[in-house]
Amino acid sequence: MDIFDKCLQFNDAKEAEAVGLYPFFIPIEKNMGNRVIVDGKELVMIGSNNYLGLSHDPRVKEAAIKAIEDYGTSCSGSRFLNGTLSLHEELEHRLADFAGKEAAAVFSTGYQTNLGSISALVGKNDHIFTDRYNHASIMDGIFYASGFNKGSVHVHRYHHNNMDNLEKRLKSVPHDAPKIIVSDGVFSMEGDIVNLPRLKSLADQYNARVYLDEAHAIGTIGRTGKGTEEHYNVKDNVDIVMCTFSKSFGSLGGFVAGDKDVIHYIKHFSRSLIFSASLPPSAIAAVMKSLEILQTEPEHVQRLQQIGDRMLGEFKKMGFNVGTAQTPIIPLIIGDFQKTLYFWKALFVGGVYTNPVFPPAVPPDRTLLRTSYMAILTDEDLDYVLEVIYREAKKLNIITS
Numbered sequence: 001m002d003i004f005d006k007c008l009q010f011n012d013a014k015e016a017e018a019v020g021l022y023p024f025f026i027p028i029e030k031n032m033g034n035r036v037i038v039d040g041k042e043l044v045m046i047g048s049n050n051y052l053g054l055s056h057d058p059r060v061k062e063a064a065i066k067a068i069e070d071y072g073t074s075c076s077g078s079r080f081l082n083g084t085l086s087l088h089e090e091l092e093h094r095l096a097d098f099a100g101k102e103a104a105a106v107f108s109t110g111y112q113t114n115l116g117s118i119s120a121l122v123g124k125n126d127h128i129f130t131d132r133y134n135h136a137s138i139m140d141g142i143f144y145a146s147g148f149n150k151g152s153v154h155v156h157r158y159h160h161n162n163m164d165n166l167e168k169r170l171k172s173v174p175h176d177a178p179k180i181i182v183s184d185g186v187f188s189m190e191g192d193i194v195n196l197p198r199l200k201s202l203a204d205q206y207n208a209r210v211y212l213d214e215a216h217a218i219g220t221i222g223r224t225g226k227g228t229e230e231h232y233n234v235k236d237n238v239d240i241v242m243c244t245f246s247k248s249f250g251s252l253g254g255f256v257a258g259d260k261d262v263i264h265y266i267k268h269f270s271r272s273l274i275f276s277a278s279l280p281p282s283a284i285a286a287v288m289k290s291l292e293i294l295q296t297e298p299e300h301v302q303r304l305q306q307i308g309d310r311m312l313g314e315f316k317k318m319g320f321n322v323g324t325a326q327t328p329i330i331p332l333i334i335g336d337f338q339k340t341l342y343f344w345k346a347l348f349v350g351g352v353y354t355n356p357v358f359p360p361a362v363p364p365d366r367t368l369l370r371t372s373y374m375a376i377l378t379d380e381d382l383d384y385v386l387e388v389i390y391r392e393a394k395k396l397n398i399i400t401s
C-alpha cells in the first residue's frame with residue numbers, strides 16, 4: 001500500500017466535474033462586487049460574505065494601497081517576534097473599544113483566531129459547551145485543545161440553539177468545574193441568531209464563561225451593525241467576543257476581545273498566533289477603514305437589513321423552506337443531494353451565483369443553497385435573482401406555489 005493510494009482512488013469530484021456538476025473551487029475572473037464574471041459570463045453574486053460591500057469601497061482600497069506603500073506587502077514574521085507593527089496595536093485598541101472590552105488581539109485569519117483562542121483557553125479537565133451548528137473553526141479549536149491535552153477536555157455538544165438542552169448538559173457538571181459556552185452569534189448556514197439572553201442567564205446560573213463568534217453578526221444585525229448584543233439590546237452578556245475580518249470588514253484576519261489579562265494570556269499561549277506570520281499591512285488598513293465606515297455610515301447596515309427582510313419575505317411567500325433564518329443569510333433548504341446540485345447548476349446557468357452546502361457542513365437531510373446578501377446589491381439585481389430562483393425552483397418541483 002502506498003500512502004497516496006487514497007488520492008488516486010478519490011474520484012467523486014472528478015466525476016462531477018466531467019459532467020459539469022462540480023460546484024467548488026470555481027475561479028472568478030472578475031469581481032465587480034454585486035456581480036462577478038465566471039467563464040466569461042456575468043452573474044449576480046448572492047454567495048459572498050462581503051455583507052457591507054466594503055471590500056469594493058474605493059476608500060478601503062485606497063487605505064490598503066497606502067499601507068503597502070508605507071509598510072510593504074508583508075510583515076515577514078509572527079506577531080510574537082518581528083511581525084508586530086504599530087498598526088496592529090492601533091487596530092487592537094480600536095477593536096477593543098468597538099467591542100466594549102478592555103483589550104483585543106488580532107490574528108491572521110478568523111479560522112486561526114478560533115483555533116488559537118479556544119485551544120489556549122480550554123485545557124485539561126475544563127468543560128466546553130458548543131452548539132452543534134457552530135462553525136468548523138470552533139470545533140477544530142476544541143480538537144486542537146484536546147489533542148494538546150491528550151483528550152482530557154470535556155466536550156458537550158448541545159442541540160442547535162436549544163437552551164433546554166444546554167441547561168441539561170450544564171447541570172450534569174459540578175458547579176465549580178471550569179466551564180465555557182461557545183456559540184456563533186449568527187449561525188453561518190442557518191442564518192438564525194443565538195438566544196443570547198437565555199444563554200447568558202444559564203452561564204450565570206451554572207458558573208460558565210461565554211465566548212461568542214460574531215463573524216456573521218457584526219455588520220448584519222443590531223441597529224448599527226454591532227452584532228448580537230445590540231440586536232437584543234443587552235450589555236456585558238459575553239466574556240469573549242470573536243470576529244473575522246473576511247466578511248463585513250472587507251479584509252482578511254480576525255480578532256478576540258475581552259478582559260486584558262485574558263487577552264494577554266491568549267497572546268502568549270495561542271499557537272496559531274505565535275507560529276504564523278502576522279496580518280499584512282494592507283489587510284490591517286482595510287479593516288481600520290471599514291471599521292470607520294461601519295461606525296459613521298449606518299446606511300450600509302440599514303440597506304443590508306432591508307434587503308435581507310425583503311428576500312426572506314419573498315422566499316417564504318414562494319414556499320421555500322428557509323428554516324429559522326432571521327438575517328441576510330438565507331438558506332434555501334432542499335434536503336436532497338441531487339436536487340440541490342441541479343438547482344445550484346440551474347441558477348448558475350441562469351446568472352445567479354449561490355453556494356450549495358452538503359454534509360459534513362450540514363446534516364444529510366439539510367442539504368441547502370446558502371444565499372447571502374450585500375448592501376451593494378441593487379433592486380434590479382434582487383428582482384432578477386427572485387425571478388430566476390422562482391422559475392428554476394418550480395421547474396425542479398422544489399416549490400409548488
Ligand SMILES: Cc1ncc(COP(=O)(O)O)c(C=O)c1O
Pocket residue numbers: 109110111112114135137184188213215216244245246247252253254
Ligand atoms: C462563524 C465563523 N467563524 C469563523 C470563520 C473563519 O473565518 P475566516 O474564513 O475569516 O478565516 C468563519 C468563516 O467562514 C465563520 O463563518
